[in-house]
Amino acid sequence: MSHLTIPKTYKLYIGGKFPRSESGRTYEVSTAGGEFLANAAKASRKDARDAVVAARKAVDGWSGTTGYNRGQVLYRIAELLEGRRAQFVDEIRRSEGLSETDASRQIDAAIDTWVWYAGWADKYVQVAGNGNAVSGPFFNLSTPEPTGVVAIVAPQESALLGLVSVIAPALVAGNTVVVIASERHPLSAISLSEVLATSDVPGGVVNVLTGSPGEIAPWLAGHADVNAIDLAGAGHLDWVDLEIAAAETLMRVRRPEPGVTAPSLERIVFFTETKTVWHTKSLI
Amino acid sequence: MPDHSTTTSLMPAERALRIIGSDLSESSLTRHLDGLPGVDAVGLEARAAALGSRSIKTSSKAWAIDRIISLIDLTTLEGADTPGKVSSLVAKAITPDPAEPATPRVAAVCVYGDMVPDAVAALGAHHGDPDEGGIAVAAVATAFPSGRSSLAIKLADTADAVAAGADEIDMVIDRGAFLSGRYGLVFDQIVAVKEACRKPDGSYAQLKVILETGELNTYDNVRRASWLSILAGGDFIKTSTGKVQPAATLPVTVSMLEVVRDWHRLTGEKVGVKPAGGISTSKDAIKYLVAVAEVVGEEWLQPHLFRFGASSLLNDVLLQRQKLATGRYSGPDHVTVA
Numbered sequence: 001m002s003h004l005t006i007p008k009t010y011k012l013y014i015g016g017k018f019p020r021s022e023s024g025r026t027y028e029v030s031t032a033g034g035e036f037l038a039n040a041a042k043a044s045r046k047d048a049r050d051a052v053v054a055a056r057k058a059v060d061g062w063s064g065t066t067g068y069n070r071g072q073v074l075y076r077i078a079e080l081l082e083g084r085r086a087q088f089v090d091e092i093r094r095s096e097g098l099s100e101t102d103a104s105r106q107i108d109a110a111i112d113t114w115v116w117y118a119g120w121a122d123k124y125v126q127v128a129g130n131g132n133a134v135s136g137p138f139f140n141l142s143t144p145e146p147t148g149v150v151a152i153v154a155p156q157e158s159a160l161l162g163l164v165s166v167i168a169p170a171l172v173a174g175n176t177v178v179v180i181a182s183e184r185h186p187l188s189a190i191s192l193s194e195v196l197a198t199s200d201v202p203g204g205v206v207n208v209l210t211g212s213p214g215e216i217a218p219w220l221a222g223h224a225d226v227n228a229i230d231l232a233g234a235g236h237l238d239w240v241d242l243e244i245a246a247a248e249t250l251m252r253v254r255r256p257e258p259g260v261t262a263p264s265l266e267r268i269v270f271f272t273e274t275k276t277v278w279h280t281k282s283l284i
Numbered sequence: 285m286p287d288h289s290t291t292t293s294l295m296p297a298e299r300a301l302r303i304i305g306s307d308l309s310e311s312s313l314t315r316h317l318d319g320l321p322g323v324d325a326v327g328l329e330a331r332a333a334a335l336g337s338r339s340i341k342t343s344s345k346a347w348a349i350d351r352i353i354s355l356i357d358l359t360t361l362e363g364a365d366t367p368g369k370v371s372s373l374v375a376k377a378i379t380p381d382p383a384e385p386a387t388p389r390v391a392a393v394c395v396y397g398d399m400v401p402d403a404v405a406a407l408g409a410h411h412g413d414p415d416e417g418g419i420a421v422a423a424v425a426t427a428f429p430s431g432r433s434s435l436a437i438k439l440a441d442t443a444d445a446v447a448a449g450a451d452e453i454d455m456v457i458d459r460g461a462f463l464s465g466r467y468g469l470v471f472d473q474i475v476a477v478k479e480a481c482r483k484p485d486g487s488y489a490q491l492k493v494i495l496e497t498g499e500l501n502t503y504d505n506v507r508r509a510s511w512l513s514i515l516a517g518g519d520f521i522k523t524s525t526g527k528v529q530p531a532a533t534l535p536v537t538v539s540m541l542e543v544v545r546d547w548h549r550l551t552g553e554k555v556g557v558k559p560a561g562g563i564s565t566s567k568d569a570i571k572y573l574v575a576v577a578e579v580v581g582e583e584w585l586q587p588h589l590f591r592f593g594a595s596s597l598l599n600d601v602l603l604q605r606q607k608l609a610t611g612r613y614s615g616p617d618h619v620t621v622a
Contacts, residue, residue, distance in 0.1 A: 049613050056616070224606075225615025248612070 009039035010186070012047055012210060013193035015054030016203015022046045027211070029186060032097025040186045043211035045219040048178065051207035052225055055149045055176040058204030063146045063174030071121030073200045074171060078114035080195045081107070088160060091187045096159065110164040116263045117168035124172065128269045137281040144272035146174035147252060148227035151220035153213050155233040155260060159185035162260045163192060166232045167206060169267035178207045178226070180217060182233065186210040213237060221245040228252035228271050232261065294468050295475040300515040302551070310468030317467055317512060323503035323539055332535040335578055336571040345570070349605050350388050351585055352569045352592065353380060354414070357422055357558070359394040359595045361429075361526065367402040370395055374406035376620055377419050381602050383618075384609065390598065391587035392420035392452060396428070397445035404449040411449070414587035422452035422492070426477055429496075429525035431456035435473060442480040445489075452490040453481050454522060454558075454593075457509065459499045467512055474516035490588075492520035492558055497536045498528040506536055510543040520556035526593060531561025534571055541579040548580070557584075560593025566604040569597060 009026055011018040023044035029037045041047075062070070081088070085107055092103040125143055132140040150170040155162030159182040170177050181189030193208045209216060214237050221229055221242040229246050231239050235256035246253045254270060261267065293309045294300070300308055304316050340348060358377045360369060374393055381387040391414040395403050403421045404411055412418020423445035427433035433441075442453055455477045461469040474493060481489040493513035497506050510521050521540055524531040537559045544555045557576070563569055569592060576584050584590050599619045606614040 052613070052615075219613065222612035223615070224612060224618055245612075 007036070007038065010041060010190045010210070012041045012043055012051075013190070013197065013206070013208040014047065014051045014204075015057070015207065016197065018193070018197070019047075019050075021211070022050070025211075029095070029184070031094045037094060038187065040190065040210040043180075043209040043216055045216060047209055047211075048216045048219050049223070051178040051209060052149060052151075052220070052223055054204040055178050055207055056225055058176045058202055059146070059148055059174075061202055062171075062176055062205045065174070067122035067125060067174075070172065070174065071118050074114060074118035074121060074168065077195060077199050077201065078111050078118060080199055081111050081114065081192075084191065084195060087191060088188060091191060092160060095185045095187050096157075106158060106161045110161045113161065113164050113263050114168055117172050117268070120265065120268055121172050124265060124268050127265065128272070132276070134278075139279040139281055140276065141279075142274050142276045144173065144269055145275045147271050147273050148175060149225060150175045150177050150228045150230060150271050151217075151223070151226045152177055152179040152230040153217050153232060153234040153237075154179050154181050154189065155257075156182045156184065156213075156236065158260050160188035160192065162233065163189050165260050165263065166230055166267075169263075170228075170230065170271050171201075171205065172268045173272050175228075175271050176205045176207075178209065178220060180213045180220075180233075181208055181210045183210075183212055217242055218245060221251070222248065224249045226251060228254070230254040230271075231256045292468055295472045297471070297475045297478075297515060297517050299517060299551075299553075300471070303515060310466075310471075313467050313471060313512070313515075314465070316515075317508045320504075320507055320511060323507055325503050328503060328539055329535045332533075332538045332575065335538065335575045336534055338571075338574050340570050340574070345604075346608055348570050348573055349566060349601055349608070351573065352566065352601050353390060353598065353605075354388045355585070355587060355590055355592055356390040356598055356601075357392045357394040357560075357591045357593045358390045358598055359526070359560075359593055361394070361396060361424060365396060365399055367399070370399045370402045371406040372621075374403055374410075374419075376598070378407070378410050380598060381605065382620065384605070387602070387605065389414075389417070389419055391591055392422045394422040394424065394452075394454065394593060397423045397425050397441055397448070397450070399423075400445050400448040400450045413451075420451040420490075420587075421449060422454055423448075423450035424454045424456075424494075424525075426455040426473075428454070428456050428494075429527040431458050432460075435476060438473065439476060439480045442477050446481055446483060450489055452492060453477070454492045454494055456494045456496060456525060457513065459496055462500070462505070462509060462512075467508075470509075471512055471516045474513060474518060478517040490519045491517065492522045492556070492591075493518035494522045494525055494560075495540075496525055496528055497523050497532075498530045503535070503539050506539050507543055510540050511547075514543065514547050514555050518555065520558050520591070522558040522560055522591075522593065524559075524561040524593075526561030529562075532559035532563055532593075534575060537572060538575050538579060541576060541584075544584075545580045554584070554589055556589040556591065558591040558593055560591075563592055563594050564596045564600060566597075566601045569594075569601065 025042035129143040426438035
């Protein structure tokens with residue numbers, strides 16, 4: 001017996017909840033062949049604002065956990081991804097028109113990337129931090145601290161792997177994230193939201209907006225409560241303007257990068273600020 | 285055996301004498317309050333929801349934001365309040381947004397009675413009537429927030445605050461007495477506190493009567509308590525202390541505004557309303573402005589007839605104000621803490 005197809009209308013992921021867009025708008029997501037796949041919410045600037053508020057609220061809790069704990073939480077996401085592998089493979093195949101082998105390769109790479117970054121959570125401080133030599137009897141230690149709320153324009157192609165490769169490094173240090181998913185292939189991002197909602201990641205740590213990056217990114221770039229913006233997938237936008245808007249509020253900016261970026265420690269350290277403390281050496 | 289309390293005559297409050305008549309006693313007051321028509325709870329909530337769904341854009345929003353600021357009682361009511369905290373609150377009341385000198389000032393600062401001298405000293409020349417560009421000092425009194433103490437202590441609490449320079453007194457009613465039907469006791473206490481608000485020059489500190497609607501359970505009780513407070517001489521009726529949940533809600537405020545409207549139709553007198561507690565965003569505050577304008581009229585949108593009791597609302601309103609001015613969303617790092 002054939003089963004009735006249920007056309008889905010997906011929602012946003014903000015503050016651990018799945019709200020509709022405040023604007024009430026949706027847009028159609030098509031398969032690579034141009035057939036209807038699903039409806040996705042088309043986020044407005046107010047959704048972006050709400051997402052930043054949710055992300056800001058989550059900063060203290062998430063950055064306050066130990067690196068060891070954050071590593072475990074991130075590793076758990078990789079486990080959950082593995083459990084929903086078939087769903088991701090199916091979505092990637094239909095949305096991006098890849099073969100089963102290529103789709104499997106993408107989800108494998110995405111899981112590996114999570115695991116790779118999860119491992120850094122309790123190690124990057126030792127590598128990126130320093131004991132500085134100073135001309136006095138002091139310990140002088142520089143350590144990286146999370147910068148706060150990071151806005152991200154996810155890569156437009158290779159939707160799942162691209163997304164994971166930009167949000168995982170920002171999360172490792174304890175930042176919270178507002179990410180604009182790939183406009184044409186948002187399903188992987190939505191499914192990843194569902195994974196995050198059932199994982200140990202506190203609500204508000206990752207907020208996923210679907211819709212038009214061209215419409216939402218300028219509001220995030222100009223937002224005074226966003227600490228850094230990763231324009232990874234903004235190459236097709238007028239990103240110089242975004243960079244200028246971000247400079248107004250002294251926001252840290254990462255310029256567009258073509259394709260999917262390879263995992264790197266540099267991406268983790270990029271979204272941190274250096275804190276230096278002095279402490280006397282001899283108390284005897 | 286007849287309950288002798290029902291025949292007890294009450295303190296002669298001028299408004300009650302006019303409306304109820306010269307046989308003012310607990311039984312005639314109770315008869316009057318019980319004779320008030322009941323509140324249609326579903327209709328009230330639907331009306332409040334409809335008033336809250338208006339879309340307010342651009343120039344109206346800019347007007348609303350400035351008006352909200354000028355109607356705020358900037359409040360700190362913590363056990364941990366210090367003179368330093370009060371003076372930083374006052375600094376924020378005088379200059380809400382240092383980057384934007386055109387920002388209006390708030391109507392009043394609201395503190396515990398013992399902090400009134402600190403507030404008055406910190407305000408200095410800015411202390412005055414909000415209608416004349418000053419900032420008033422409001423003090424909570426009468427064993428705020430529970431109201432559980434003897435009348436003598438409540439009156440002393442009030443008189444202390446007035447002597448220290450408070451222009452407005454926020455008193456709490458005895459909810460226990462109200463809920464057990466002893467309306468006369470509640471009435472007498474309000475009348476007595478009102479008398480304690482008398483300043484040496486013969487004028488009175490403005491009296492705001494806190495109903496603590498979160499403890500009154502029904503809209504009918506809110507209506508009765510509002511009516512009772514007005515009869516006893518309250519200049520303002522205020523929803524809540526902010527220490528009990530739920531605090532101010534839009535339906536409760538609309539029902540209180542309706543009482544104020546009815547009182548105005550009946551007597552021509554204007555009584556103020558102050559929702560307090562739980563209003564922390566400009567979006568919510570704008571809904572209250574709409575409700576006031578629709579229920580009693582726009583003339584109520586002035587500091588002597590409508591106030592917001594709030595501590596965190598001001599910062600959200602300032603963020604919205606900055607957004608309107610710059611076109612960019614602002615953040616909590618760009619407003620001062622108070």
